């Protein structure tokens with residue numbers, strides 16, 4: 784008996800469990816895209832550049848770097 788959730792980004796079904804480390808997202812990419820859209824949403828308010836802002840691979844790399852840094856900082860503060 785598995786719990787199945789829908790990926791908030793692409794709506795693909797994700798089986799909730801150890802095989803889905805990015806749950807509720809289906810993949811790391813969807814997790815990052817969701818974070819990217821959240822960031823773009825904030826950015827939009829500042830720039831008033833309208834809608835349809837796309838998350839580019841560059842942005843995903845930036846977000847990944849940001850997350851990695853946050854993770855290492857969190858680890859550092861735990862020491």
Ligand SMILES: [Zn+2]
Pocket residue numbers: 790791792793794795808809810813
């Ligand atoms: Zn997805």
